[in-house]
Amino acid sequence: MPDRQVPAxxxxxxxxxxxxxxxxxxxxxxxxxxxxPRALARLIxxxxxxxxxxRQVMKVIAPLAGGAxxxxxxxxxxxxxxxxxxxxxxxxxxxxxRVGVLAVDPTSPFTGGALLxxxxxxxxxxxxxxxxxxxxxxxxxxxxxxxxTPQALRILDAAGFDVILIETVGVGQAEVEVASLADTTxxxxxxxxxxxxxxxxxxxxxxxxxxxxxxxxxxxxxxxVRDLRTMVAMTxxxxxxxxxxxxxxxxxxxxxxxxxxxxxxxxxxxxxxSGERDRRRTARAREEISAIAVTELRQRLGGLxxxxxxxxxxxxVAEGDIDPYAAADELIAG
Numbered sequence: 001m002p003d004r005q006v007p008a009x010x011x012x013x014x015x016x017x018x019x020x021x022x023x024x025x026x027x028x029x030x031x032x033x034x035x036x037p038r039a040l041a042r043l044i045x046x047x048x049x050x051x052x053x054x055r056q057v058m059k060v061i062a063p064l065a066g067g068a069x070x071x072x073x074x075x076x077x078x079x080x081x082x083x084x085x086x087x088x089x090x091x092x093x094x095x096x097x098r099v100g101v102l103a104v105d106p107t108s109p110f111t112g113g114a115l116l117x118x119x120x121x122x123x124x125x126x127x128x129x130x131x132x133x134x135x136x137x138x139x140x141x142x143x144x145x146x147x148x149t150p151q152a153l154r155i156l157d158a159a160g161f162d163v164i165l166i167e168t169v170g171v172g173q174a175e176v177e178v179a180s181l182a183d184t185t186x187x188x189x190x191x192x193x194x195x196x197x198x199x200x201x202x203x204x205x206x207x208x209x210x211x212x213x214x215x216x217x218x219x220x221x222x223x224x225v226r227d228l229r230t231m232v233a234m235t236x237x238x239x240x241x242x243x244x245x246x247x248x249x250x251x252x253x254x255x256x257x258x259x260x261x262x263x264x265x266x267x268x269x270x271x272x273x274s275g276e277r278d279r280r281r282t283a284r285a286r287e288e289i290s291a292i293a294v295t296e297l298r299q300r301l302g303g304l305x306x307x308x309x310x311x312x313x314x315x316x317v318a319e320g321d322i323d324p325y326a327a328a329d330e331l332i333a334g
Contacts, residue, residue, distance in 0.1 A: 025057040033064075034078045044134055047151040054080045061158035066281070068100075068157040069268060072166045072182030073231060074207075080214040083251040085167050090254075091261050092163050093130055100156035100164045101133040102149060113294050126164050132156065139149055150288045173281055179207035180287055183277055186260075189228070191220035205231055208244050211264050212262040216248035216256065243268050248316070 018158030025046075031039035046054050071088070073081045080109075085101060092099045100106050136149065150167065158162050168178050179185045187208035211232075213224050226245050237243055271277035301309070313327040 008245050025053050026060060027291050029057065029064075029158070032155070035129060040132055040155070041134065042134075043155050043159075044148075046151045047148045047155065048136065050189055054151070058154070061155060064158035065154050066157065068155060068161050069184075070157075070164045070166065070182045070262065072168070072184065072185045073188060074168045074178045074180035074190035074330060077189075079188045081167050081188050082188070084188055084249065084260075085165050085255055086250040087249070087257045088132055088261070091257050093128060094258050096130075097162040098130045098160060099132075100159070100161040100188055101131070101167065102164065102212055103133060103135050103167045104149065104157070127223060131201055132161070148289075150284070153181060166190075171240075180284060183271055183280060184209045184264055186210050186212050186298045188214050189224060190215045191224045205235065209242065209267050210260070211246045212260060213246060217250045217253075221248060240274060242267065242274075242276075265319055 004212065025043075028039045028043050032043055043057060045051075048055060048066075073085055082103070085103070089099050113329060115177050134152065153164060153166065158246060166178055166182055178325065185207050187210070188206065211229070213221055215221070215281065223246060225246055231242055232246070245266075247256060247260045247263050249260055251257065263267050268277075271280070313322070316322045317324050317327050
């Protein structure tokens with residue numbers, strides 16, 4: 001995976017930077033690209049908090065993003081996603097690549113923040129200046145991701161990371177949204193958990209670019225590989241399409257990680273040669289634009305949960321005074 005060259009953000013007029021607030025988006029972006037983890041963390045916090053400065057941040061970083069390879073990891077809880085993520089970080093750092101990790105954790109019912117389980121499991125990389133790990137709370141968002149993940153991904157990309165790993169929260173069969181964010185999606189399963197069969201039931205078979213049978217030193221690993229091979233063989237592929245490989249790993253010992261990174265390199269090459277990489281990134285941008293536009297429209301309409309107009313209409317619908325279609329028309333009409 002070659003190093004990439006990205007343009008620098010616009011330079012500020014001489015003597016102006018010193019007068020700026022430390023939280024100025026331009027200053028934060030410059031600092032983040034220079035390797036300041038605190039500046040990078042503050043930028044992502046702007047995203048999570050839906051800050052008023054977010055539009056300026058995105059305007060500045062727009063020409064800087066697009067060079068990072070993004071890899072999503074999904075799978076049921078307990079299959080070792082964090083261990084596989086940590087092993088991949090180690091492998092890429094051995095090649096002197098900068099690595100960003102967005103680890104989406106379950107939400108604390110008390111604080112609303114991430115429970116930080118994934119960061120604890122990757123603490124060996126915490127002091128590495130070439131690695132940035134951010135735990136993000138899912139906050140009830142379906143699909144195993146935090147709602148702010150697309151914008152956080154864009155910020156890491158613009159900050160100059162070569163590889164960005166997105167680890168989902170591990171919610172089981174609904175956890176397919178990561179495929180819309182990643183260039184390559186890894187589906188991690190483990191022997192003895194029935195994950196191979198669950199993959200077929202949940203439609204995860206369709207989103208997996210590479211299947212990883214982790215904890216392959218345990219009994220039943222070969223059966224899991226065989227089941228997945230059978231299901232992949234039954235999947236209809238378009239001419240020139242990608243056939244997902246199945247890689248066995250024991251990530252805790254580092255076994256099979258070289259095979260996994262080789263499979264990731266082959267998929268990255270296929271993405272470039274087939275044009276699928278550009279197609280996926282265009283689709284990603286389309287979904288991001290749609291989500292922002294819908295949120296903005298709901299705010300303008302006063303249609304967000306908890307706002308008075310929507311709450312008043314909801315009460316009238318619940319009491320039978322008005323039907324939901326008429327309520328929606330009234331909300332739109334203002």
